Amino acid sequence: MLNKSLIIILVILIIPFTGCKKGDEDPFFSLLSRKARVSGDWQLSTIEGEIYTSYLPLENWHNAIKTGDNKEIITITDYANENLSRILTQTIRDYSMTINKDGTWSKTIQYNSLDVRETAESIYTYTFPIDMTFSGTWAFVGKTKDNYKNKERILLSINNFEILAYEQKSIREYKDGSPTFESTYVISGINLTYDSGEIENLYEIKMLKSKEMKWTLLSGEIYQETDISGEETENASETHSEETIVWKLK
Numbered sequence: 571m572l573n574k575s576l577i578i579i580l581v582i583l584i585i586p587f588t589g590c591k592k593g594d595e596d597p598f599f600s601l602l603s604r605k606a607r608v609s610g611d612w613q614l615s616t617i618e619g620e621i622y623t624s625y626l627p628l629e630n631w632h633n634a635i636k637t638g639d640n641k642e643i644i645t646i647t648d649y650a651n652e653n654l655s656r657i658l659t660q661t662i663r664d665y666s667m668t669i670n671k672d673g674t675w676s677k678t679i680q681y682n683s684l685d686v687r688e689t690a691e692s693i694y695t696y697t698f699p700i701d702m703t704f705s706g707t708w709a710f711v712g713k714t715k716d717n718y719k720n721k722e723r724i725l726l727s728i729n730n731f732e733i734l735a736y737e738q739k740s741i742r743e744y745k746d747g748s749p750t751f752e753s754t755y756v757i758s759g760i761n762l763t764y765d766s767g768e769i770e771n772l773y774e775i776k777m778l779k780s781k782e783m784k785w786t787l788l789s790g791e792i793y794q795e796t797d798i799s800g801e802e803t804e805n806a807s808e809t810h811s812e813e814t815i816v817w818k819l820k
Contacts, residue, residue: 592722595777595784604710604721605671607778612817614665617643619787619813635813643681659684660700667817669708675726676705691745698738698757705730707766718774723788728769735759781819787812 592604600607614637621633634646647656663680685696711723735758742751773785 592719592775592778597779600780602780604778607780608724608775608783609669609671611820612667612669612783613820614662615782615816615818617813617815621813653690654687656685656687658686666820673707673709674705675708676703678703693743693745695741695743696738697740699736701734701736703730703732704728706764711772722775724773724775724785726771726773727766728771729764729766731760731762731764731769733760776814782816784814784816786814 616637618636621635634648636644641662643660643662645656645658645660647658649655660681660683663682665679665681667675667677669675679702680700682699683697685694685698687694687696706727706729708724708726710721711718711725713720713722735756737754737756739754740752744750772788774788775783776786777784
């Protein structure tokens with residue numbers, strides 16, 4: 571009878587926790603709720619993926635993104651309709667995010683950029699630091715009939731975005747031996763405020779542990795260009811991302 575009683579108690583204890591498993595890589599059970607696990611101060615561990623951008627009706631871009639061994643994000647861009655290649659290396663100084671239980675969040679991204687672009691005639695090299703902050707609100711997203719469980723996705727709404735002013739240095743080297751052209755100029759800072767729901771990113775939470783989580787970006791962006799009168803032009807862009815981020819608790 572004692573053994574049977576212990577089995578019943580264990581079953582009662584385990585059943586509620588197994589209901590917390592949502593993502594494919596979630597723990598079998600957890601004593602913490604999903605809200606408790608997602609809340610905290612997080613640091614980027616890795617980022618990897620593909621970004622496809624179509625500028626209609628002109629060209630297509632393909633960005634391959636990955637984190638290197640030395641705290642850097644490397645983006646290699648292929649331009650389908652141009653004789654142009656690009657490698658962007660962003661050495662990270664800070665890439666962190668805070669998610670609060672009250673439904674607010676903030677993110678800080680700081681890195682030093684080395685942007686090298688090569689054409690048939692010349693090589694352009696740009697070096698500059700970037701300091702960005704984002705803030706807004708967040709919420710779990712409910713289940714769908716066939717694809718997602720309740721709270722398997724998270725929606726981040728951006729209410730404020732700021733880039734500090736920075737100095738960019740550029741060098742253009744000509745392959746025919748012409749004199750190298752160098753320039754330096756200051757980029758003005760940007761501080762933008764958005765209405766609730768105007769700018770949003772939707773992520774699938776592949777894994778949510780107490781000290782580690784993995785997100786995959788689901789939402790894409792469509793931008794329709796307008797002329798000075800506000801009328802839509804024939805030019806538009808569409809971005810589709812397959813980007814996975816692993817965060818670790820600080």
